[in-house]
Amino acid sequence: MKMDSRKMRKELESRLGNESRSISYDREKDQLRIENTRSGKGITVSLSGIVAKWHSEKEKAIDEVVYYIEEGLKAMDDTVQLTEHEKKIFPVIRSTSFPAEAEEGVPFLYEEHTAETRIYYAYDLGNTYRLIDSRIMKKEGWDEARVKEIALFNVRSLSTTLKEDNVAGNMFYFLNTKDGYDAxxxxxxxxxxxxQKxxxxxxxxxxxxQDVLIIADIQNDTGYDVLAQMTMGFFANGPVPITxxxxxxxxxxxEPIFILGKNRR
Structure with a gap:
C-alpha cells in the first residue's frame, strides 16, 4: 500500500470525525485542522510529517497521532482547578521554538531553561495534561511563583528508576516511564x-x-559519538521532540555540547 497526504487525510477524518467536531483541510500548507465546534479550539497537524512517519512505522504512526489529537482536544475541554489540586501541577520541558501562547493569544506560563530548552507548567489530566496559561492563573488567583514552586516540588516525587547499558566502556542510564514527565x-x-556522585x-x-531522559557517564571519545547518535535517534522518533x-x-x-564525529565543542 502506498500512503500519501490524500489517503492520510481520509484516514484521519474517518477516525477523528464526530458530530461535535469540524475538520478542515488547508491544501496549500497540507495541514488538517480538527476543531471542537462548541469552543472553536482545535489542533492543526501537518500531513506530510505523518505520512513520512507512516513509511517507517505504518499503523503505529496513525495510532499515535490520533491518540495525541484526542487527548489534546480533551485537555482543551477540561476545566482546570489549581486550588486543592496542587499535586496535579508539574513542569514540562519544551524546545525554545515551542509556542509562547495558546492559539487564542493567551500567554503560557514558562521560563527559559537552557539555550535549547524552556520550562512550561502543566496541570495533569490523567492520560494527558494542559499547559497552564495566564487566564488559568488569573481565574484561580495564583501568581507565577506559586505555580513554579509547587511544580518543582512535585517533580521530586516522581520515580527515578533507571535502566542502564554499557557501550564501549561508557555507561548510559535511561529514564523512560512514559508518564509525560520523563524529561x-x-x-x-x-x-x-x-x-553525579x-x-x-x-x-x-x-x-x-518528553518521554525520555538520558544520562551518560562518558569515558572516551566513542561515548560522545554514541550519545550523539542515540539522542538524534530518540529526537527523530519521539512524540514531543525537544532537542x-x-x-x-x-x-x-x-552546557550544550556539539558533537561532530570525533570533534566536540
Missing part, C-alpha cells in the same frame, strides 16, 4: 546530584523528547 526529571537537582568520567544528559543536543552537567549547570 522533566532533569529539573530534579537532588536526583542529578546523586547520580556515581559518575567516574564526564557526566552528560539529554532530553531528546537533539546533549548537555554537559557539572555542579547543577547544563
Amino acid at each position: 522533566s526529571r532533569i529539573l530534579n537537582k537532588v536526583f542529578l546530584s546523586d547520580i 556515581k559518575i567516574t568520567g564526564t557526566m552528560a544528559v539529554a532530553v531528546p523528547h 537533539a543536543l546533549s548537555f554537559l552537567y557539572e555542579d547543577g549547570n547544563l
Whole structure:
C-alpha cells in the first residue's frame, strides 16, 4: 500500500470525525485542522510529517497521532482547578521554538531553561495534561511563583528508576516511564546530584523528547559519538521532540555540547 497526504487525510477524518467536531483541510500548507465546534479550539497537524512517519512505522504512526489529537482536544475541554489540586501541577520541558501562547493569544506560563530548552507548567489530566496559561492563573488567583514552586516540588516525587547499558566502556542510564514527565526529571537537582556522585568520567544528559531522559557517564571519545547518535535517534522518533543536543552537567549547570564525529565543542 502506498500512503500519501490524500489517503492520510481520509484516514484521519474517518477516525477523528464526530458530530461535535469540524475538520478542515488547508491544501496549500497540507495541514488538517480538527476543531471542537462548541469552543472553536482545535489542533492543526501537518500531513506530510505523518505520512513520512507512516513509511517507517505504518499503523503505529496513525495510532499515535490520533491518540495525541484526542487527548489534546480533551485537555482543551477540561476545566482546570489549581486550588486543592496542587499535586496535579508539574513542569514540562519544551524546545525554545515551542509556542509562547495558546492559539487564542493567551500567554503560557514558562521560563527559559537552557539555550535549547524552556520550562512550561502543566496541570495533569490523567492520560494527558494542559499547559497552564495566564487566564488559568488569573481565574484561580495564583501568581507565577506559586505555580513554579509547587511544580518543582512535585517533580521530586516522581520515580527515578533507571535502566542502564554499557557501550564501549561508557555507561548510559535511561529514564523512560512514559508518564509525560520523563524529561522533566532533569529539573530534579537532588536526583542529578546523586547520580553525579556515581559518575567516574564526564557526566552528560539529554532530553531528546518528553518521554525520555538520558544520562551518560562518558569515558572516551566513542561515548560522545554514541550519545550523539542515540539522542538524534530518540529526537527523530519521539512524540514531543525537544532537542537533539546533549548537555554537559557539572555542579547543577547544563552546557550544550556539539558533537561532530570525533570533534566536540
